[in-house]
Amino acid sequence: MNGLLTDLYELTMAAGYFECGKAGEKATFEFSIRRLPANRNYAVIAGLPQVVDYLLNLSFTGEEIAYLRALPQFAQVSPAFFDYLRDFRFTGDLFAVPEGTLLFAGEPVLTIRAPLLEAQIPETYLLSAVTFQTLIASKAARCTTAAAARPVVEFGTRRAHTPEAGTLGARAAYLGGCAGTSNTLAGFRYGIPVMGTAAHSWVMSFPCETDAFRKLQRVLGPATVHLLDTYDTLEGARRAAALGGPMWGVRLDSGDFDALSRQVRGILDEAGHAGAKIMVSGDLDEYRIRDLVANGAPIDSFGVGTQLSTSADAPHMSAIYKMVELEICGIKRFTAKYSDDKSSLPGAKQVFRDLARDVVARSGECGKGEALLRPIILGGRLIEPLPTLAQARDRAAQSIANLPPALRQLEVAEPWPVIQSRELRELIGQTRSNLRG
Numbered sequence: 532m533n534g535l536l537t538d539l540y541e542l543t544m545a546a547g548y549f550e551c552g553k554a555g556e557k558a559t560f561e562f563s564i565r566r567l568p569a570n571r572n573y574a575v576i577a578g579l580p581q582v583v584d585y586l587l588n589l590s591f592t593g594e595e596i597a598y599l600r601a602l603p604q605f606a607q608v609s610p611a612f613f614d615y616l617r618d619f620r621f622t623g624d625l626f627a628v629p630e631g632t633l634l635f636a637g638e639p640v641l642t643i644r645a646p647l648l649e650a651q652i653p654e655t656y657l658l659s660a661v662t663f664q665t666l667i668a669s670k671a672a673r674c675t676t677a678a679a680a681r682p683v684v685e686f687g688t689r690r691a692h693t694p695e696a697g698t699l700g701a702r703a704a705y706l707g708g709c710a711g712t713s714n715t716l717a718g719f720r721y722g723i724p725v726m727g728t729a730a731h732s733w734v735m736s737f738p739c740e741t742d743a744f745r746k747l748q749r750v751l752g753p754a755t756v757h758l759l760d761t762y763d764t765l766e767g768a769r770r771a772a773a774l775g776g777p778m779w780g781v782r783l784d785s786g787d788f789d790a791l792s793r794q795v796r797g798i799l800d801e802a803g804h805a806g807a808k809i810m811v812s813g814d815l816d817e818y819r820i821r822d823l824v825a826n827g828a829p830i831d832s833f834g835v836g837t838q839l840s841t842s843a844d845a846p847h848m849s850a851i852y853k854m855v856e857l858e859i860c861g862i863k864r865f866t867a868k869y870s871d872d873k874s875s876l877p878g879a880k881q882v883f884r885d886l887a888r889d890v891v892a893r894s895g896e897c898g899k900g901e902a903l904l905r906p907i908i909l910g911g912r913l914i915e916p917l918p919t920l921a922q923a924r925d926r927a928a929q930s931i932a933n934l935p936p937a938l939r940q941l942e943v944a945e946p947w948p949v950i951q952s953r954e955l956r957e958l959i960g961q962t963r964s965n966l967r968g
């Protein structure tokens with residue numbers, strides 16, 4: 532795995548740690564959610580398999596090391612540091628909440644415990660991998676909740692910031708509750724159901740719309756979804772209905788979905804296609820989906836692209852990766868940051884969840900309810916297979932179903948109670964009082 536996939540200051544700090552003789556110090560870093568994204572009552576955690584793959588394969592090639600040696604920032608660094616990078620591997624521990632877990636502000640997502648350099652370098656990758664997929668999974672959960680059991684299909688790769696972001700976004704959207712994706716690579720790579728038939732260009736490539744529909748049906752049979760709005764939506768519906776079966780149904784990609792879906796439903800039913808389904812797509816988000824469902828529009832499924840693949844209304848999350856402990860020669864020192872609006876909490880932690888609240892406690896405490904952070908990697912080795920994507924999806928769905936109704940709504944509600952244990956509060960006070968200038 533490319534060791535250069537990180538910010539430069541992670542590597543300049545690594546060189547500094549090495550030159551100062553701190554390479555053997557054992558550090559504990561914690562990835563936590565400082566604040567939830569805008570308009571969110573919870574976050575659906577996603578991206579753990581990518582974190583595990585990164586940590587288990589993190590290394591530096593000879594070419595990468597040669598590049599670093601040539602940078603002016605490393606001009607004063609000894610050759611021994613670059614020899615160290617040549618044999619670099621992650622030998623530490625990873626603790627994390629399972630994918631599909633819901634978390635709230637002030638809670639840890641994962642903990643890294645490793646020699647200081649090994650714990651420092653992954654910061655950039657971990658924040659990027661988990662934050663992005665968590666944003667998409669959380670957006671998907673909102674869309675699927677709004678759809679009230681009607682399938683939502685992820686259509687966003689063409690609007691994603693990169694093709695790989697689109698593929699990982701499709702994975703996260705499925706975890707968050709989407710029924711499938713248009714991204715074929717995501718289907719191949721992750722076993723996600725893939726959906727889609729034809730675009731407007733298919734219709735425009737034939738001299739008449741009826742011929743385009745007929746030829747598509749000949750190729751795809753029962754999987755056919757006729758796209759109706761290339762020219763005139765209602766006339767397109769009449770032409771598709773006149774062809775008879777087999778077909779899955781039709782798709783509307785523009786216009787007043789409420790009114791059009793009712794008219795198209797009537798056309799299909801009158802032609803004997805009561806079983807044909809109606810999908811709508813085009814600039815949808817959870818609010819438009821909610822309104823269509825609430826109005827009783829006869830829509831069977833929704834395709835959501837841009838708003839989902841970019842988490843457009845909340846494209847970032849205040850997540851942090853901070854050192855919380857440092858062990859030197861067997862002596863542990865607790866660390867924290869105290870600046871205004873950007874503080875962190877000392878000590879490795881655990882989260883206990885019961886039916887009424889979450890308790891953020893010190894690692895090693897006994898608490899009531901489910902302990903969310905679990906060992907994943909110990910001594911640089913994966914200790915057991917990760918849950919499958921299907922299992923993570925089920926966990927997310929069950930966790931959302933268990934939330935109070937107010938937290939499942941799209942509007943911001945009274946937050947889920949998250950409190951700190953007495954032992955953690957005492958540690959926070961002691962650490963601050965021991966702070967030296």
